[in-house]
Amino acid sequence: MKVTTVGIDLAKNVFQIHGVSEFGKPLIKKQLRRNQMAEFFVNLPPCLVGMEACGSAHHWARKLQAMGHTVKLMAAQFVKPYVKTNKNDAADAEAICEAVTRPNMRFVPIKNVEQQSVLLLHRARQGFVKARTAQANQIRGMLSEFGLIIPLGIRHIANHVPELIEDASNVLPGSFRLLIERLLNHLKELDRQVDELESQIVAWHRQSEASSKLARIPGIGPITASALVASLGDAKSFDSGRQVAAWLGLVPKQHSSGGRQNLLGISKRGDSYLRTLLIHGARSVVLRASLKSDPNRTCSWINDVVNRRNKNVAAVALANKNARIAWALLTHDRRYEAGYIASKASA
Structure with a gap:
């Protein structure tokens, strides 16, 4: 039988491999040393390879892709529910192998x-x-x-x-x-x-042309723009700008039950460094909006949020908005225009 899916539990020196057929029957259960990885996978027919997005994951993903394999990375918290027994390398590799085949699994873009x-x-x-x-x-x-x-x-x-x-x-x-x-x-x-x-x-x-485009957004400078471009990778791997905002932890955390919606503070998931840059950049825009005597559409929107809630909520709301705008610019290859939304709405 042919191996169609392989799960790899990455480590520094010893890698656990779990391979199954198209019917889910285990065919490979073995450990490999670091110097044996390339030789093993170059002789393996092209298949789907799953790994957790941890240390050296992007390196091995690029290397295995060059050998003809289809590689997908997953966040460790999404793999954990598939661990059936006590935690060990073999159980982790089996869980990764199973999780990578789930149709609703969320994958991490591979970085160059x-x-x-x-x-x-x-x-x-x-x-x-x-x-x-x-x-x-x-x-x-x-x-x-x-x-x-x-x-x-x-x-x-x-x-x-x-x-x-x-x-x-x-x-x-x-x-x-x-x-x-x-x-x-x-x-x-x-x-x-x-x-x-x-x-x-x-x-x-x-x-970077993409980073220069993002730096035109109010509240995003060279540091934040470069971090966004490098972290997002291929922006088209996200379905929408809202998904990017959720990926960065800039959306409310839910604790709902029985049809009753209960929204808490922001979820704070994802990259805390990138989220911090976006929020700090938004704070500067909120400060400038309060000082302008003739505010434009964005400034008036920020001041409305500040009057209804407070400056912290307005900063997070603007950071959420900037993340969605950044996704739209990268996905549709556009340049930022301050009056773009206003002109579309009036039309």
Whole structure:
């Protein structure tokens, strides 16, 4: 009998393989070392291969596709219900093999090398930003032990701390002054790393036509646009803009029963980094909308939401709207026009 579907439980060194026929009969149950994977699948007739979207999944997906296989990636939480017994590698591979054949399964778009490299730049930048914030808070906490309070905001660290450690009237030990100076140098180095990575991201953004289109949307800049393009991959893999917003966790979480609708806060599913960028960008638009004396259609809509609810709800609503607009621009290959919806509605 011919193997038609294969489930792979990915790992660092040992991979569990589970293959079945078109009738669901198990034909392959084995473990493979990393150096055996290519040899095994190049000799296997083309079939459907399922994997969880985890570490190295996109790498193996591209490699197996080049061998003629049809590869589909799934989120781990969608595979978990198909695990029949206790969790182990064999049970996970069997669950993946079964889940990939479900007609209503949701799949993760496979990213190419360029998209992955851009996302890694974003992840590295995010790590340096977190380290910079932690370093600034450490300096602020150490100085507070001596009664020296720094105003909130990371920019005040560089503006006020050098003056404090140079002030001879402060009862600060010499060793402590040297320590703070060392931490300040570390903070400057982290700041430099963030700026360099951001420059690389902006350079890629300027070369990408799709990313440049998204940057024209109010509330989306080069950082958010490049992250959206690299994360979405092929936007046509999503059925609608609403599905993109749900994928990013920008829609209400439901707890409904008995025909009674009960909507909670946003679900916060998907990529928290991308969702945070969209919401922070929307906050700036909400702020500008409140300052304009002659608001346009978008500004009036935002102000209406702010008056009915609050600024946080308006920011999330605009982030949801921007995600749907981004999907429409990428799917239909259009450029953003501020009055596009208004002109269509009036027509």
